[in-house]
Amino acid sequence: MSSSTHADRIRATGARATPARLAVLRLLESADRALSHHDVETALDGTGIDRVTLYRVLDWMVEAGLAHRVTDAQRVFRFSIANAASPTHSAHAHFRCDACGKVFCLDDIPATPPALPRGFASRAVELCVTGHCDRCKQEDSAPAAQTNKD
Amino acid sequence: MSSSTHADRIRATGARATPARLAVLRLLESADRALSHHDVETALDGTGIDRVTLYRVLDWMVEAGLAHRVTDAQRVFRFSIANAASPTHSAHAHFRCDACGKVFCLDDIPATPPALPRGFASRAVELCVTGHCDRCKQEDSAPAAQTNKD
DNA sequence: CGCAATAACGCAACATTGTTGCAGGAGCAA
């Protein structure tokens, strides 16, 4: 059963498999993009899970290595599931759509070697591309529907 | 006089040369890194310039092309003077120190052409490197002073 | 120079996003 797999993955980190953690883990896993706290809150509306609990679960997921956290240009944190295949995300890339505001993970980036000033030590590199996603680009040509802001 | 040059640069954008704009323009120009609103507020403390005015001046500077705005990992906006030599900042790079939190502009970056999914259109690329700056790296070896958070 | 138009300011209140403290409830092991 998929549920027990999720619970096991949570317990494998030494934490307890609670409904909130299961729900967020499943949600992030099924998402094709990085979700903000607000996205998660909306998606899990009706489950009775508290706002603060979501913040804590998301923080825990990052700490446990189950998720990545990025800061988008609107000064909100966004969370994406951590791929077990790419454990070290020292270099990570994202795409943010100017039109709909959604953030997508770009996995295959050329690990850009940054030229730093003398004495500077690099730990991680984040690359963020902005523009229009495929859906919004199509709507540019045919300005019918407006999918702005989720 | 340098002052009149600043005022002229402001008026050249069609705006009025007010004390707040002059002060912020001079401050950003003399800064060797990107300043947050809080940095600016602290630096201009005692001038009687209002918090909201600073927000408005900073926004105006970005709109007028006199400054760049970046969002750092702590979800705060930071502002750096726009170099007249590099008018198009479609590709911009920054370095954020994990220890002291300061953000530096890296001007010479290899404009990495990112491989986007089909249908995605790129408008701008932002590259953010995190790690330790030269000063904090030195203090790593000799843990005497603590320059954390300004 | 003095005046009028209006851009810009200051103040207060509000919005959004995230954090902290604490008492009670729930997951897990024995």
Add this chain to the structure above:
DNA sequence: TTGCTCCTGCAACAATGTTGCGTTATTGCG
């Protein structure tokens, strides 16, 4: 089942940024 402890829910708070509105002051013009 029981108990330990982690986790949750609630409320209050903190940080950052925005909006509305009446007042001030910059600037062009007579």
